[in-house]
Amino acid sequence: MTINAAGWRPEAPQADGGEPGTWTGNKALMLEEPLIFEIGDAATTGVDFEMPSSPEVEGGNFLAGLERNRAIGLPGLTEPEAVRHYTRLSRQNYAIDLGLFPLGSCTMKHNPRLNEKVARMPGFADIHPLQPIDTVQGALELIARLGEWLVKLTGMHSVAMSPKAGAHGELCGLLAIRAALEARGDAREVILVPESAHGTNPATAAFAGYRVENIPANARGRVDLAALQARLGPDVAAVMITNPNTCGLFEPDMVAISRAVHDAGALVYCDGANFNAIVGRVRPGDLGIDAMHINLHKTFSTPHGGGGPGSGPVVFSEALTPFAPLPFVEKQGGHFVLVEEETAGDHHARSFGRMVAFHGQMGMFTRALAYILSHGADGLRQVSSDAVLNANYVLRQLDDVLDAPFGDSGPCMHEALFSDKGFAGGLTTLDLAKGLIDEGFHPMTMYFPLVVHGAMLVEPTETESKAALDQFIGALRNVAERAKAGDPALKAAPIHAPRRRLDETLAARKPVLVWTEPPSAEAAE
Numbered sequence: 224m225t226i227n228a229a230g231w232r233p234e235a236p237q238a239d240g241g242e243p244g245t246w247t248g249n250k251a252l253m254l255e256e257p258l259i260f261e262i263g264d265a266a267t268t269g270v271d272f273e274m275p276s277s278p279e280v281e282g283g284n285f286l287a288g289l290e291r292n293r294a295i296g297l298p299g300l301t302e303p304e305a306v307r308h309y310t311r312l313s314r315q316n317y318a319i320d321l322g323l324f325p326l327g328s329c330t331m332k333h334n335p336r337l338n339e340k341v342a343r344m345p346g347f348a349d350i351h352p353l354q355p356i357d358t359v360q361g362a363l364e365l366i367a368r369l370g371e372w373l374v375k376l377t378g379m380h381s382v383a384m385s386p387k388a389g390a391h392g393e394l395c396g397l398l399a400i401r402a403a404l405e406a407r408g409d410a411r412e413v414i415l416v417p418e419s420a421h422g423t424n425p426a427t428a429a430f431a432g433y434r435v436e437n438i439p440a441n442a443r444g445r446v447d448l449a450a451l452q453a454r455l456g457p458d459v460a461a462v463m464i465t466n467p468n469t470c471g472l473f474e475p476d477m478v479a480i481s482r483a484v485h486d487a488g489a490l491v492y493c494d495g496a497n498f499n500a501i502v503g504r505v506r507p508g509d510l511g512i513d514a515m516h517i518n519l520h521k522t523f524s525t526p527h528g529g530g531g532p533g534s535g536p537v538v539f540s541e542a543l544t545p546f547a548p549l550p551f552v553e554k555q556g557g558h559f560v561l562v563e564e565e566t567a568g569d570h571h572a573r574s575f576g577r578m579v580a581f582h583g584q585m586g587m588f589t590r591a592l593a594y595i596l597s598h599g600a601d602g603l604r605q606v607s608s609d610a611v612l613n614a615n616y617v618l619r620q621l622d623d624v625l626d627a628p629f630g631d632s633g634p635c636m637h638e639a640l641f642s643d644k645g646f647a648g649g650l651t652t653l654d655l656a657k658g659l660i661d662e663g664f665h666p667m668t669m670y671f672p673l674v675v676h677g678a679m680l681v682e683p684t685e686t687e688s689k690a691a692l693d694q695f696i697g698a699l700r701n702v703a704e705r706a707k708a709g710d711p712a713l714k715a716a717p718i719h720a721p722r723r724r725l726d727e728t729l730a731a732r733k734p735v736l737v738w739t740e741p742p743s744a745e746a747a748e
């Protein structure tokens with residue numbers, strides 16, 4: 224689209240055949256916003272620097288010859304223009320601070336502002352990883368205390384704090400498993416992953432050099448224990464299991480699964496992204512887990528999504544502890560130290576190495592510990608109870624209008640799963656999701672888990688009130704009824720969003736990632 228310097232854009236031709244006019248693109252207080260390249264120009268700047276007057280910089284040689292010798296074409300804006308540009312764009316986004324965010328598996332819950340306040344304290348926010356250890360004792364104590372909580376809540380033996388997200392934690396767990404197997408001279412090649420697993424599980428296993436094999440789900444949406452037992456053998460290194468699984472169901476055979484895996488000489492990795500459903504109630508250590516990551520940004524709240532930072536500490540069983548990565552925080556004689564390669568004694572000589580340059584995500588650690596301490600053990604138990612209660616409320620309020628594939632096998636955990644069964648007129652889960660946008664809600668997770676046709680996975684989380692849930696349920700019921708009636712208008716949704724339905728295939732196959740100045744702009748000058 225070509226817009227002129229004042230931000231006016233061409234309007235669609237008039238219905239009466241009159242000349243197309245121009246308009247701002249604004250819809251009442253929903254403001255349209257051009258690209259920053261369309262409004263900024265290289266000559267404008269938001270800051271005024273005095274030219275340095277030092278004698279050494281005579282002849283304009285301010286940077287000892289390192290000045291740029293040509294413009295790089297970045298758009299310049301004044302400060303108010305820059306603030307408005309990003310604020311207008313932010314208003315076209317959906318956020319947890321605007322409304323319920325039903326994405327399944329992602330745990331989009333309210334992030335208490337107390338955590339934000341604590342994370343911004345200069346003693347935590349403004350320190351550098353290479354600062355002398357004596358000057359960061361408080362930060363190290365915070366990491367150590369958070370680690371103790373994670374070990375206690377999971378009933379495990381130790382924790383590695385450095386992995387930077389869930390998927391990174393998976394890699395950490397598999398590297399420890401491989402080190403343990405190699406230490407006993409038993410290199411194995413295969414990782415078994417249930418059909419319903421999150422895509423990161425097989426991806427991590429493949430990245431770590433393993434061959435991935437799927438284990439089918441049974442009719443009740445759980446791991447098929449008999450099929451798993453039949454496949455276990457001397458080539459299987461580990462099983463990666465999510466519990467509660469991605470159908471929102473608890474794996475009741477977990478102890479039997481762990482026993483069978485251990486009997487076959489393999490290890491059990493648990494994807495702990497759904498720990499928020501069981502925290503305070505179930506300890507993975509009691510289920511025979513050897514390694515599990517915890518998504519601090521999900522279970523213990525931290526703003527996430529949109530590429531924001533995460534943190535994925537990994538808890539280990541006693542058997543895997545010697546192979547855990549470095550560095551870690553330890554208290555030695557009243558002083559916190561970072562145990563590194565050089566300082567690790569024989570005790571840690573079998574560590575597989577390190578995951579990252581430093582020791583992890585300080586901002587997430589601070590938020591997670593603030594969250595844990597402000598809830599306490601009883602509060603965390605309440606968190607998981609309420610998350611499960613809210614999901615079951617959504618499931619039971621909607622299972623008359625939407626098919627709930629495992630609805631007959633008892634209550635769900637923290638997320639409710641529906642399928643597209645009964646949709647008419649060629650309408651799909653995608654159409655329903657787009658219709659939900661018109662109702663003012665971010666869509667739920669779609670087409671995942673893969674074991675359910677046209678899956679819709681809704682995770683309301685514990686931070687939504689009954690009134691908020693009722694409003695969401697009403698909106699979803701409305702769109703679901705239209706999908707079942709085959710309402711053709713749903714194919715055109717969303718009609719009220721800042722942009723209509725985008726061509727996702729074209730966007731993925733031929734993404735336009737570079738802005739080129741339209742020739743007409745120059746001609747007009």
Ligand SMILES: *Cc1c(COP(=O)(O)O)cnc(C)c1O
Binds near residue numbers: 533535
């Ligand atoms: C979110 C999630 C992951 C990946 O975690 P990241 O922190 O996004 O890397 C893995 N498994 C499940 C089940 C998840 O929900």
